[in-house]
Amino acid sequence: MSILNVKTNPIANQKPGTSGLRKKTRVFQEPGFLENFIQSIWTGIGGAQGKTFVLGGDGRFFNAEAIQTVLRMAAASGAARVIVGQNGLLSTPAASNLIRKRKADGGIILSASHNPGGPDGDFGVKYNIANGGPAPESVSSAIHAATEEIGAYRILESADVDLSEIGIAQIGRMEIEIVDPVADYAALMEEIFDFDAISALFQSGFRMRFDAMHAITGPYAKAILETRLGAGAGTVTNGTPLPDFGQGHPDPNPIWAKELVDVMMDPDGPDFGAASDGDGDRNMIMGRGIYVTPSDSLAALAANATLVPAYKDGLSGVARSMPTSLALDRVAEKLGIECHETPTGWKFFGNLLDAGRATLCGEESAGTGSNHVREKDGLWAVLFWLNILATRKISVAELMADHWQSYGRNYYSRHDYEGIDSGIAADLMQGLRAQLPDLAGRSVAGLTVSNADEFAYDDPIDGSRTEGQGIRIHFDGGARVVFRLSGTGTVGATLRVYLECFATEALDQNPQDALADIITAADELAQIEARTGRKRPTVIT
Incomplete structure (x- = not known):
C-alpha cells in the first residue's frame, strides 16, 4: 500500500x-x-x-x-x-x-x-x-x-x-x-426510558405504526420497538434502508409521510403513529385523528419530562430555535426554568447542553433531543412519547387537549417556497430588511405590528455572536411571522415562512384557518406572489 x-x-x-x-x-x-x-x-x-x-x-x-x-x-x-x-x-x-x-x-x-x-x-x-x-x-x-x-x-x-x-x-x-450500529444506541435508550412500562403498554393492546421511510431508522426501530419492547410484528413499516429511500422523500411530515397520515386519521387507526427521516434525527408524532406539530411535541415533552426516569429530577432549562413556536416558552415559564432562543441549526444547542443550561432542545423542523447526545434524535422522541402515554394512560389527543387547556395553544404552520431563484429570494429578504425601521405601529391585513427585527444570537456560554438569522415580525396579541432562507436545500433557494398566533379559546381550529390573517399579512409584507410568481407554497406543514 x-x-x-x-x-x-x-x-x-x-x-x-x-x-x-x-x-x-x-x-x-x-x-x-x-x-x-x-x-x-x-x-x-x-x-x-x-x-x-x-x-x-x-x-x-x-x-x-x-x-x-x-x-x-x-x-x-x-x-x-x-x-x-x-x-x-x-x-x-x-x-x-x-x-x-x-x-x-x-x-x-x-x-x-x-x-x-x-x-x-x-x-x-x-x-x-x-x-x-x-x-x-x-x-x-x-x-x-x-x-x-x-x-x-x-x-x-x-x-x-x-x-x-x-x-x-x-x-x-x-x-x-x-x-453493530444499533447495540450501543439501544442500550442508551434503555437507560433513559422505562422500558418495562412501555412493554406493558404494548401488552395491553396498544397499537402503533412507525414509518421508517426506507431510511436508516428501520433497523433501530425494529430492534427496539418490536424485538425489545414487544410491539406487534409489522409495527415498523418501510423498515429496510434503501439507497434511494424507495424513491420516496425521507422527510417526516404530513406531505411526505401521507401513507402514515391516512392510516392514523382512520377512525379505526392505531393509537400512536410516528415517522423518522433519512438519517434518523427527525421525527413526526401522531395519535389517532391528530397530528402533533413539532413545536407542540417539544412543549408537551417538556411539560411531562419528569415522567421519564432520566428526567425525573426536572429540567435544568430548555432551548428552541428562533422559528420554533413559543409554546415551549410558556411551559418553561410555568416550570420556572430558562428558555433559550437560538438560531436554526443543532450546533447552537451544544454549548447550552455542555454547560448544563438546557436539558431538552428542539426545532420546528421536526428535530427534538436532549443532553443524552449532541444531535436531535428521532427514535428517542418516539420513545419519550411512549413513556408518557404509558404513564399517564391517556391518548395523544387527550394529552394535547389537556396541554392546550393548561398553557393555551400556539397555532403554528410553516410555508415553504422551494426552488426559488436565489437572486429573487435575496431581493425579497432585502426588501423586508429595508422595512424594519418603520414597521412598528403599522397596520398590515388588519393586524398591528408591535415590533420587528432581524434575529441575532449572543451565545451565553462562549460570547460569540451570530447575525442575519431571520426576520421576525410580531403583532399585537402574540402573533408573529418569521421569514428565513433555508440552509439545507441543494437547488436554488427555499424561502421558509413561519406563522404563529396564540389562543386560549377555540382550541380545535384548523391551523390554516386560525392563521388566515397572519398568512395574508406575510404575503403583503414580503410580496411573495409578486416577487416569486408563486400563488401558494410548495409544502405546508
Missing part, C-alpha cells in the same frame, strides 16, 4: 451550511470533490494524525463508495483508528452517542438528512466534534477556509475494506473497528 499525494485545486461552493456540506449526489461524485472536502476537514481540525474518528452514514446512494474514500484518506493522514458502523451504516444520533461513549476526537457522518437520495438525489458530509455535536461556527469556518486554499489531498492506494463483518480490520497502519 502506498500513499498518494494528489495535486488538486480549490473547488467553489464547499462552504458547510447549518448541517455540513450538501450537494446533488452527482456533484459529490465529480473527481476530487469529496476528496477535497475531506482533506479540508483534516486541515480545519488541525490534522488527523493519531486521532480516533467515528464514521457512518444513512445508506443513501454513494454512501458505500464515500465510506471507502474517507477510510483511505484517514489512513493516509495518519489517523490511529476509525470506528465504523457495520456496512457503513449509522444513524446520526447513534454516531453522536458513539463519539461520546468511545471518547473519539470527532466523527464524519455521510448524509443529507431528510433530503431525497439516489443518483439524482442529494448527498452530504458533516463533521461532528468530540462532544458528539455538529461542528461549531469556528470549526466550520476553518474547514471552509481550507477548501479555498487546498493544493493537494492524501489518499492510501488500497483495496476496499470489507465492512460486512463486526470486528477489527486494518488499512495501512490504521485500525478499523466495525461495530
Whole structure:
C-alpha cells in the first residue's frame, strides 16, 4: 500500500451550511470533490494524525463508495483508528452517542438528512466534534477556509475494506473497528426510558405504526420497538434502508409521510403513529385523528419530562430555535426554568447542553433531543412519547387537549417556497430588511405590528455572536411571522415562512384557518406572489 499525494485545486461552493456540506449526489461524485472536502476537514481540525474518528452514514446512494474514500484518506493522514458502523451504516444520533461513549476526537457522518437520495438525489458530509455535536461556527469556518486554499489531498492506494463483518480490520497502519450500529444506541435508550412500562403498554393492546421511510431508522426501530419492547410484528413499516429511500422523500411530515397520515386519521387507526427521516434525527408524532406539530411535541415533552426516569429530577432549562413556536416558552415559564432562543441549526444547542443550561432542545423542523447526545434524535422522541402515554394512560389527543387547556395553544404552520431563484429570494429578504425601521405601529391585513427585527444570537456560554438569522415580525396579541432562507436545500433557494398566533379559546381550529390573517399579512409584507410568481407554497406543514 502506498500513499498518494494528489495535486488538486480549490473547488467553489464547499462552504458547510447549518448541517455540513450538501450537494446533488452527482456533484459529490465529480473527481476530487469529496476528496477535497475531506482533506479540508483534516486541515480545519488541525490534522488527523493519531486521532480516533467515528464514521457512518444513512445508506443513501454513494454512501458505500464515500465510506471507502474517507477510510483511505484517514489512513493516509495518519489517523490511529476509525470506528465504523457495520456496512457503513449509522444513524446520526447513534454516531453522536458513539463519539461520546468511545471518547473519539470527532466523527464524519455521510448524509443529507431528510433530503431525497439516489443518483439524482442529494448527498452530504458533516463533521461532528468530540462532544458528539455538529461542528461549531469556528470549526466550520476553518474547514471552509481550507477548501479555498487546498493544493493537494492524501489518499492510501488500497483495496476496499470489507465492512460486512463486526470486528477489527486494518488499512495501512490504521485500525478499523466495525461495530453493530444499533447495540450501543439501544442500550442508551434503555437507560433513559422505562422500558418495562412501555412493554406493558404494548401488552395491553396498544397499537402503533412507525414509518421508517426506507431510511436508516428501520433497523433501530425494529430492534427496539418490536424485538425489545414487544410491539406487534409489522409495527415498523418501510423498515429496510434503501439507497434511494424507495424513491420516496425521507422527510417526516404530513406531505411526505401521507401513507402514515391516512392510516392514523382512520377512525379505526392505531393509537400512536410516528415517522423518522433519512438519517434518523427527525421525527413526526401522531395519535389517532391528530397530528402533533413539532413545536407542540417539544412543549408537551417538556411539560411531562419528569415522567421519564432520566428526567425525573426536572429540567435544568430548555432551548428552541428562533422559528420554533413559543409554546415551549410558556411551559418553561410555568416550570420556572430558562428558555433559550437560538438560531436554526443543532450546533447552537451544544454549548447550552455542555454547560448544563438546557436539558431538552428542539426545532420546528421536526428535530427534538436532549443532553443524552449532541444531535436531535428521532427514535428517542418516539420513545419519550411512549413513556408518557404509558404513564399517564391517556391518548395523544387527550394529552394535547389537556396541554392546550393548561398553557393555551400556539397555532403554528410553516410555508415553504422551494426552488426559488436565489437572486429573487435575496431581493425579497432585502426588501423586508429595508422595512424594519418603520414597521412598528403599522397596520398590515388588519393586524398591528408591535415590533420587528432581524434575529441575532449572543451565545451565553462562549460570547460569540451570530447575525442575519431571520426576520421576525410580531403583532399585537402574540402573533408573529418569521421569514428565513433555508440552509439545507441543494437547488436554488427555499424561502421558509413561519406563522404563529396564540389562543386560549377555540382550541380545535384548523391551523390554516386560525392563521388566515397572519398568512395574508406575510404575503403583503414580503410580496411573495409578486416577487416569486408563486400563488401558494410548495409544502405546508
